[in-house]
Amino acid sequence: xxxAMYGWRRNxxxxxxxxxxxxxxxxxIVKIGSSLLTDADTGIRMDMVEHVVEQVxxxxxxxxxxxxxxxxxxxxxxxxxxxxxxxxxVHEKQAAAAVGQSWLMESYGKAFAKHDIQVxxxxxxxxxxxxxxxxxxxxxxxxxLFSAGVVPIVNENDTVVVEEIKFGDNDNLGALVAMMVNADxxxxxxDVDGLYDANPNEQQDAxxxxxxxxxxxxxxxxAGGSDSEFGTGGMLSKLTxxxxxxxxxxxxxxxxxxxxxxxxxxxxxNDVGTLFVCGEDRHNRHQxxxxxxxxxxxxxxxxxxAAQVIIHKGASLLPIGMTDVQGNFDKGECVxxxxxxxxxxxxxxxxxxxxxxxVQGLSSQDMAKTLGYKDFTSVIHRDNLxxxxxx
Ligand code: GLU
Numbered sequence: 001x002x003x004a005m006y007g008w009r010r011n012x013x014x015x016x017x018x019x020x021x022x023x024x025x026x027x028x029i030v031k032i033g034s035s036l037l038t039d040a041d042t043g044i045r046m047d048m049v050e051h052v053v054e055q056v057x058x059x060x061x062x063x064x065x066x067x068x069x070x071x072x073x074x075x076x077x078x079x080x081x082x083x084x085x086x087x088x089x090v091h092e093k094q095a096a097a098a099v100g101q102s103w104l105m106e107s108y109g110k111a112f113a114k115h116d117i118q119v120x121x122x123x124x125x126x127x128x129x130x131x132x133x134x135x136x137x138x139x140x141x142x143x144x145l146f147s148a149g150v151v152p153i154v155n156e157n158d159t160v161v162v163e164e165i166k167f168g169d170n171d172n173l174g175a176l177v178a179m180m181v182n183a184d185x186x187x188x189x190x191d192v193d194g195l196y197d198a199n200p201n202e203q204q205d206a207x208x209x210x211x212x213x214x215x216x217x218x219x220x221x222x223a224g225g226s227d228s229e230f231g232t233g234g235m236l237s238k239l240t241x242x243x244x245x246x247x248x249x250x251x252x253x254x255x256x257x258x259x260x261x262x263x264x265x266x267x268x269x270n271d272v273g274t275l276f277v278c279g280e281d282r283h284n285r286h287q288x289x290x291x292x293x294x295x296x297x298x299x300x301x302x303x304x305x306a307a308q309v310i311i312h313k314g315a316s317l318l319p320i321g322m323t324d325v326q327g328n329f330d331k332g333e334c335v336x337x338x339x340x341x342x343x344x345x346x347x348x349x350x351x352x353x354x355x356x357x358x359v360q361g362l363s364s365q366d367m368a369k370t371l372g373y374k375d376f377t378s379v380i381h382r383d384n385l386x387x388x389x390x391x
Contacts, residue, residue, distance in 0.1 A: 014026060014184040015278070016184065016185065016251035016275075016277055016278070017277055018211070018269075018277075019210075019211065019269040019270070019271065019275055020269045021269075022185065022251075022266060022267055022268070022269050022275070023267065023268055023269050024184075025064055025184045025185045025267060026063065026064060026065065026184055027064070027065045027066075027067075027146070027181065027182065027183045027184055027185075028059070028064055028065070028066050028067075028183055028184065028185040028186070028187060028267075029066075029067050029068075029069055029174050029177055029178040029181070029183045029185070029186045029187065030052070030056065030066055030067070030068050030069070030187045030189060030263065031068075031069040031070075031071075031170055031171065031173075031174035031186070031187065031188045031189060032052060032068060032069070032070045032071065032072070032189045032257065033071050033170070033188070033189065033190045033191070033257075034071040034072045034074070034075045035190065035191045036048055036189060036190060036191050036257045036258070037049065037070070037071070037072040037075075037076075037104075038072050038075040038076055038079070040079065040084055041079075042079070043075075043076040043079035043080055043100070043103060044072065044076050044103055044104065044107050046107060046111075048257065049107045049108060049111050050111050051257070051260075052068075052189065052257065052263070053108065053111035053112055053114075053115070054115075055261065055262075055263040055264050056068065056112075056151060056263070057112075057115040057117065058264050059263065059264065059267060060117070060149070060151075062267070064267065065146045066151060067142060067146075067151065067152045067153075067154060067177065067181060067183070068108070068151060068152070068153045068154065069153075069154045069155070069170055069173055069174040069177055070104060070108070070153055070154070070155055070170075071155065071170045072100060072104050073096070073097040073098075073100035073101040073104055073155055073158060074088075074093055074096045074097045074100055074158065075100065076099075076100030076103050076104060077095070077096030077097055077098065077099035077100030077101075077103075078096050078100070080099050080100065080103065081095070081096060081099055083096060093158065094158055094159045094160075094161075095159075097158030097159055098158075098159045101121075101123075101155060101158075104153075104155070105119070105121050105153065108151075108153050112151060117149070117150070117151055118148075118149070118150045118151070119150065119151050119152075119153050120145050120150050120151070120152050120153065121153055121155075122138065122141070122142070122152050122153065122154045122155075123154075123155055123156070123157035124138060124154060124155075124156065124157055124167075124173065124177070125156065125157045125160060125161050125166070125167070126161075126166060126167050126176075126293070126295075127164075128157075129176055129180065129293050130293055130294060130295065135180065138180065139180050139181065142180070142181045143181070146181075154173065154174075154177055155170070155173075156170060156173055164295060168237075169237045171188060171237045171238050171240070171241035172237065172240065172241050172244070174186055174188065174241060175241040175242070175244040175245040175248075175250075175252075175292075176244065176292065176293065178245050178248075178250045178252075179244070179245070179248045179250060179288060179292075183250050184250065184251065185250065185251050185252070185253065186241070186242075186245045186250050186251070186252045186253070187252070187253045187254075187255060187263065187266065188238050188241065188252070188253070188254045188255070189255055189256075189257040189262070189263070190238070190254060190255070190256065190257065191256060191257065191258060192235075192254070192256055193208050193255075193256045193259070193272075193273065194208045194209065194210075194254050194255065194256070194272075194273040194274035195208070195209045195212065195219070195222055195223070195235065195238075195239070195254060195274040196208055196209070196222065197209060197222055198222070208273075208274065209222075209274050210271055210274065210275065211274070211275045211276075211277065212274060212275070212276045212277070213277055213279070214279055215239065215242060215243050215246060215276065215279070219239070220236075220239055222235075223235035223236040223238070223239045238254055242254075242276045244288075244291075244292045245276075246276050246277070246278045246279065247278075247279075247281075247282055247283045247288070247291075248282065248283055248288050248292075249278050249282050250278070251275065251276060251277050251278055252275075252276040253266055253273050253274065253275045253276065254273050254274045254276075255272055255273030255274075256272075256273065259272065283386065286383075286384075287386045290334060290346050290347060290348060290384065290385075290386045291346055291386045291388075294333075294334035294346075295334065296334055296335065296336050296346065297327055297328075297329035297330075297333040297334060297335055298325065298326055298327025298328065298329040298333070298335045298336075298349075298353055299324075299325075299326040299327060299335060299336045299337075299338050299343075300317065300322055300324075300325055300326075300335055300336070300337050300338065300349070300356070300379065300380075301322065301323045301324035301325075301326070301338045301339070302317065302321045302322055302323060302337055302338070302339050302344075303321055303322075303323050303339075304339065304340070305321060306318070306320075306321025306322070306339070307321075307337075307339035307340070307344055309321075310337065310344065310345055310385065310387070311344060311345075311387060314382055315382060316377075316378035316379075316380060316381050316382040316385065317337060317347065317378060317379045317380040317385065318363075318364055318377070318378055318379060319356070319359045319360060319361070319362050319363070319364060319367045319379055320361060320362060320363050320364070322356065322359075322360035322361060322379065323360065323361065324360065325353055325356045325357045325360055327353060328353050328354075329349065329352060329353045330352050330353075331349060331350055331351050331352045331355075332348060332349065333348070333349055334346060334347070334348055334349075335347065335348075335349050335380075337380070337385070343388050344387065344388055345385050345386060345387050345388055346385075346386050346388065347380035347381075347384050347385035347386065348380065348381075348384035349379060349380055350375060350376040350378060350379055350380065350381065351371075351375075351376075351379060355371055356379065358370055358371065359371060364377045364378075
């Protein structure tokens with residue numbers, strides 16, 4: 001009996017600590033950026049698609065299940081609609097995505113067919129991952145595709161997204177899909193060799209970082225303003241995606257897709273790109289849900305005392321520490337906790353925004369008197385509170 005047929009997850013027990021461990025990867029997400037796949041004359045770069053597909057085929061033969069997250073729909077659609085160089089409205093971008101997506105799938109379909117591999121299109125929005133049933137459906141569909149030897153090709157469902165349900169960029173989408181399918185590795189294939197310790201276009205002695213163990217502020221600072229022309233994901237959005245993946249126990253890598261055989265090299269442990277291994281301080285599923293998936297419905301401002309105990313003692317947020325409530329939200333929604341203008345945490349709120357405005361600054365006893373009920377002593381219980389930048 002194949003467990004995957006019943007939508008059960010395999011046990012993931014691969015822990016990637018070194019480059020050599022990459023040869024044990026069983027399941028990977030490979031995210032391909034627009035700048036690599038598209039050009040202004042032909043739309044899609046078929047040579048690039050074929051290069052990626054050949055490597056994915058080799059990985060599959062070696063026993064690695066691969067899911068591709070591919071950008072390029074908007075950029076390809078622009079070319080086919082003759083909309084190059086024009087500033088597109090939201091609806092025009094969505095229309096371009098609708099045109100480009102079918103070209104994208106046709107290209108992957110043709111390239112994989114040469115190796116007798118089927119592909120499947122999966123278009124997702126962030127809303128799909130927030131709703132438990134849709135999340136489970138998407139996750140079970142990918143399990144079934146993997147067990148049938150099909151390569152899922154994921155993109156954001158651009159034609160229906162509005163700001164609230166947007167992943168924002170495909171780096172973010174890739175990291176969340178990597179968590180959803182319990183991948184061992186999340187690879188971002190782009191047009192730079194990896195993360196550099198300084199901007200290689202400006203400083204000749206800039207060095208590529210080979211393995212990063214801690215994604216601390218000094219590493220984040222290396223990403224400064226390196227956006228490429230196509231697509232939305234510069235180095236900063238890549239590192240944000242790395243942070244989501246590695247905190248969730250999925251190692252990540254950034255490689256240059258123009259380098260011949262870079263993916264197959266990476267998976268045998270060769271020194272290409274930048275590898276990010278997972279730290280010890282990991283989010284569990286519930287924390288990942290709060291930190292990375294849920295929509296933020298409002299903000300609770302807190303005083304310095306509350307901030308101290310939340311950050312250093314892992315305490316719950318009590319009404320007495322609150323100084324202001326922003327937004328309108330229901331109980332159970334996700335809110336940010338802000339101290340001195342800086343977001344320090346996110347959590348699930350036990351009360352709605354109207355009730356919280358009435359009790360901010362009160363003790364828990366007075367909260368009960370004022371509201372006439374007290375379902376919880378805390379405004380956000382410590383178990384539902386995730387610190388920001390817990391790296
Ligand atoms: N979904 C967009 C597209 O296919 C790409 C977004 C991104 O590159 O981050 O064009």
